[in-house]
Amino acid sequence: MIAEPAAPPPANCPRRRHATMEALASALREPWTLLCLLLLAGFLFVAFFAGMVAGDPLAINPAQRLKPPSAQFPWGTDHLGRDVFARAMHGTRMSLAVGASVALLSAIPGVAIGIFAAMSRLGGALVMRIIDAMMAIPAVLLAVALAALLQPGLTTIIIAITIPEIPRMVRLVRAVVLSVRQQPYVDAAIASGTRGPTLVFRHILPNTLAPVIVQGTYAAASAIIAAALLSFLGVGTPPDLPNWGGMMADARRYFQQDPMLMAYPGMLLSVLVLITNILGDRLSDALDPRKSTRKI
Amino acid sequence: MLRYAATRLVAGVPTLVLVSVFIFSLIHITPGDPAILLAGDNATPAQVEAIRARLKLDLPLWQQFGLWFLDALRLDLGSSVYSGKPVTELIMQRIEPTLVLGLTTILLTILIAIPLGAYAAWRVNTFVDRLAMGFAVIGFSVPVFVIGYVLLYVFAVKWRLFPVQGYKPLSEGMFAALHSVTLPATALALVFAALIARVTRAAVLDVLGENYIRTTRAKGLSAPRILFIHALKSAGVPVVTVVGIGFATLIGGVVVTESVFNIPGIGRLTVDAITRRDYPVIQGVILFFSAALILINLLVDLTYALIDPRVRG
Numbered sequence: 359m360i361a362e363p364a365a366p367p368p369a370n371c372p373r374r375r376h377a378t379m380e381a382l383a384s385a386l387r388e389p390w391t392l393l394c395l396l397l398l399a400g401f402l403f404v405a406f407f408a409g410m411v412a413g414d415p416l417a418i419n420p421a422q423r424l425k426p427p428s429a430q431f432p433w434g435t436d437h438l439g440r441d442v443f444a445r446a447m448h449g450t451r452m453s454l455a456v457g458a459s460v461a462l463l464s465a466i467p468g469v470a471i472g473i474f475a476a477m478s479r480l481g482g483a484l485v486m487r488i489i490d491a492m493m494a495i496p497a498v499l500l501a502v503a504l505a506a507l508l509q510p511g512l513t514t515i516i517i518a519i520t521i522p523e524i525p526r527m528v529r530l531v532r533a534v535v536l537s538v539r540q541q542p543y544v545d546a547a548i549a550s551g552t553r554g555p556t557l558v559f560r561h562i563l564p565n566t567l568a569p570v571i572v573q574g575t576y577a578a579a580s581a582i583i584a585a586a587l588l589s590f591l592g593v594g595t596p597p598d599l600p601n602w603g604g605m606m607a608d609a610r611r612y613f614q615q616d617p618m619l620m621a622y623p624g625m626l627l628s629v630l631v632l633i634t635n636i637l638g639d640r641l642s643d644a645l646d647p648r649k650s651t652r653k654i
Numbered sequence: 655m656l657r658y659a660a661t662r663l664v665a666g667v668p669t670l671v672l673v674s675v676f677i678f679s680l681i682h683i684t685p686g687d688p689a690i691l692l693a694g695d696n697a698t699p700a701q702v703e704a705i706r707a708r709l710k711l712d713l714p715l716w717q718q719f720g721l722w723f724l725d726a727l728r729l730d731l732g733s734s735v736y737s738g739k740p741v742t743e744l745i746m747q748r749i750e751p752t753l754v755l756g757l758t759t760i761l762l763t764i765l766i767a768i769p770l771g772a773y774a775a776w777r778v779n780t781f782v783d784r785l786a787m788g789f790a791v792i793g794f795s796v797p798v799f800v801i802g803y804v805l806l807y808v809f810a811v812k813w814r815l816f817p818v819q820g821y822k823p824l825s826e827g828m829f830a831a832l833h834s835v836t837l838p839a840t841a842l843a844l845v846f847a848a849l850i851a852r853v854t855r856a857a858v859l860d861v862l863g864e865n866y867i868r869t870t871r872a873k874g875l876s877a878p879r880i881l882f883i884h885a886l887k888s889a890g891v892p893v894v895t896v897v898g899i900g901f902a903t904l905i906g907g908v909v910v911t912e913s914v915f916n917i918p919g920i921g922r923l924t925v926d927a928i929t930r931r932d933y934p935v936i937q938g939v940i941l942f943f944s945a946a947l948i949l950i951n952l953l954v955d956l957t958y959a960l961i962d963p964r965v966r967g
Contacts, residue, residue, distance in 0.1 A: 491672035494944045494951075498906025499924065503680060503936060506928040583797045587910060590799055591925055606799065614818075617807050624800040632795035639791065 378568070378645065385644040394633040394640075401630055405450040412444035415600040424616060433622055436608055445600040446622050452512065452589075452601040453582045453630055459516045460581035461574040464523040469570055471524070472531025473558060476539065486532070489525045497522035501584055505594030515594045519584045523577050530573050531566050538565045568645035575638035579631045586627050602627045655959060662955050666948045673944045674726060678719050680940075681933050709735070709933075722937070731938035736930050741938035744923060751821045752908060752919035755835045755842070759904065762843035763850060768893070770847070771854025772881045778859060786851065793848025798907045802841040802914040809837060819916035838915040842907045846900050853896040857889035864888070890961045898954030905943050 385391050404411060419439035427434045433443040475482040475489070492500075504518035538544060539562070547561050589595040589603030602623035609619035689706040690697075706712050710721060725732065731741035774786040810818040816837050822830040861867060862885060870880045886893075912921030920939060927935035959965045 487668065488672065491669050491676060493902070494669055494673050494948050495676065495940060496902045496905040496943050496947060498903075498909060499940050499943055500680075502909070502924075502928055503940060506931070506936075507681065579795065586797060587799065591910070591913060591928075593928060606803075613803065613806070614811055617803075617811070620803050624797075624803060628796040628800055631797070632792060635791055635795045 381644040385640045388640070390636065391640045394636050397629065397633050398637070401450055401454060404447050405454045408444075408447045408451060412447040413441050415441060415444040415448040416598060417441065424612060424619075434616075434618065436605070436619060437612060442605070442619065442622060445605055446602070446626055448600040449602045449605060449623060450626070450630075452515075452599060453585060453627065455512065456516055456519065456585040457578035457582045457630075457634065460520050460523055460584075461578040463516065463520045464527050464577055465570050465574050468524050468527025469531050469563070469566060472528045473535055473562060473566070475528060476532045476535035477558070477562075482532075485528075489528050492522070492525045493529075495522070498584065498587065502588060502591060502593055505588050508594070510594050510596045512596075512599065515585055515588055518588065518594060519581045523581065527570070527573060527577070530569055534566050534569050535562055538562055572638055572642040572645060575634060575641055579634035579638065582627070582631050582634065658959050658965075659956055662952050666952055670945060670948055671723075673948075674723055674941055675719070677937055677940050677944070678722060681937060682715055682718070726941065731941065732934035734927075734932050734935050736927075736932045736935075741935050744935065745920060745938065745942055748918060748920045748923045750823060750919075751835070751917045752912070752921060754821075754824065754831055755839055755911070755917060755919060756904065756908060758832065758835050758839035759842040759846065759908075762839055763846045766843060767847035767850035768854055768886070771851040771893075772858050772886060772889075774851070774855045775858035775862060775885075776877060776881055778855075778862075783855075787855065790848040790852045793844050793851075796845075798841055798845050799910050799914050801844055802838065802911060805837045805841050806915075821915075821917040821919070835917070838911045838917060841914075842904065842911050845907060846904055849900050849903070850893065850896055854886075854889065854893050857892040858885050861885045861888045887961065891958060894954055894957050894961070898951050901950045902947055905947065 386395075408415075417440060419435070422431070422435050422439040424437055425431060425435045425439075431441050431443060433441075433446065436442055436445070471485060471489075475485040500522045501518045504521060505514055508514040508517065544557075544561055547557055552561070586601070586603030586606070589601050590607045592604075592607055595601060595604055605623040606620055609616070609623075613620055689702050689709065689711055693702045693705050710718055713721070722732070729742055731745075733740050734744060737744075770786050770789075774783040777783050806818060810816045817834055820834060822834040824831045858881065867880065867885060870884050875884075908919070909921035909924055911917070912919045913925050916922075920942070923935065924939045924943075926932075927939060
């Protein structure tokens with residue numbers, strides 16, 4: 359990567375934001391990042407227009423059971439004669455919906471609780487005990503149990519995956535806020551009489567954003583895996599919602615004769631998680647100034 | 655050291671109590687009446703009442719929790735509503751496959767991850783480094799059940815080197831047992847190793863800039879000696895931390911892997927209990943796994959103190 363000669367920052371633009379934008383722009387020039395973004399755009403396109411690129415994912419046709427690929431069914435049919443290609447394309451929707459929702463829904467309470475835990479001494483200690491206890495329950499088990507106990511549906515899956523994700527976000531935000539509080543500019547703000555909400559919203563919250571965005575990306579990736587896992591184990595997913603984990607669960611019985619039934623959804627799932635994780639890594643490199651200098 | 659261990663052990667107790675409160679409320683606050691569910695569709699109100707009384711569901715919630723908690727302290731986690739067997743007995747019956755699978759996984763992970771991460775750091779920014787880190791990203795991106803089926807297809811269905819499913823107990827011999835867990839343990843280890851290789855690389859990279867490492871190079875020590883004797887000793891703390899954090903992921907992975915490979919361990923017990931809504935078993939198994947996790951984190955803390963004397967003070 360060739361370092362661009364840095365343009366002098368415009369007088370009215372704060373230096374820090376300029377450096378962040380510069381780092382993001384240079385990350386964008388890397389071919390791998392671009393490829394990942396393009397692939398992600400492809401997944402988004404498929405999710406929005408699944409109905410147009412593929413046929414009906416729910417139509418059952420017992421006469422056409424377990425058929426090999428044909429012009430009508432590009433990826434063949436499953437044990438109920440359903441169109442595997444259509445199911446796989448429509449399955450993109452659930453994965454993306456769960457990934458995005460979990461990232462967002464775990465970030466909001468995570469940031470709020472994390473800042474509280476770092477700013478309040480007594481309340482903070484209490485909150486962290488509860489967070490520690492929550493983290494002692496293996497996340498997958500907690501998600502599986504929650505999904506099994508609530509009414510099956512997309513909301514249930516999102517709730518079941520978000521709840522175990524929140525403690526991680528809280529810990530991260532708390533650690534960031536604790537270190538930001540040590541910075542001279544926070545001392546200066548306090549010394550000049552800044553208190554309460556102004557201190558938090560003007561000086562502390564903006565500094566938590568970069569790590570929260572990175573963690574949110576990783577959270578989305580692990581949420582996509584978790585959602586597939588719940589459907590694979592058969593908990594929480596309604597039968598009329600085509601999704602990759604459920605397709606893999608259906609394919610188990612026919613795995614030895616027809617491994618492609620398992621491979622299509624498995625491959626899409628792995629690629630989506632992979633590009634999300636790579637984008638998370640790139641974001642983390644671009645947003646963390648310490649990392650980018652250490653790299654050289 | 656002993657004093658430190660004792661303090662840490664005591665600090666784990668309130669966490670475990672809180673965990674049990676969570677697990678208990680999880681099942682009792684979520685909507686749906688367990689008694690009606692268990693009784694089935696054709697039950698008379700009297701039958702539902704009988705089940706409710708048997709499970710003590712008619713008591714106030716805090717009394718139910720108190721009873722369950724006191725029993726749990728005596729290692730009595732209640733009985734399965736499905737088979738009627740005590741939950742502790744069910745867990746003990748299923749513990750062997752899970753332990754064999756878990757220990758094999760950890761061994762494989764360490765054998766793969768530590769040398770890979772250390773070597774990538776040694777050859778930082780070269781092709782080897784990028785390859786290793788590329789493998790790492792793929793490793794924790796591909797879900798364990800997908801890796802599991804890929805391994806099953808290649809090694810069990812195509813080449814027939816390993817059994818497609820099932821577990822051979824240790825009583826049939828060490829080799830038979832290890833043979834039956836090789837594929838599931840590899841699937842799990844690839845995920846776990848990816849995580850640890852990344853952290854090992856970062857930690858070793860930090861250490862390699864230190865003066866004492868330059869001294870070892872100046873003395874002309876071999877690369878493996880510098881990496882494994884000198885660098886890894888200081889790089890150990892973050893690596894051990896991630897091994898500890900990774901255990902939570904590993905426990906989740908065990909549950910899935912046992913389902914994919916049809917291994918009759920505690921993971922299968924959990925999934926079966928959840929699909930049957932066998933509440934005492936669900937509570938018991940989650941409590942068991944959480945206690946195991948707390949214990950492992952305690953061991954991780956003690957390992958810190960062992961490798962880094964500053965922690966003890």
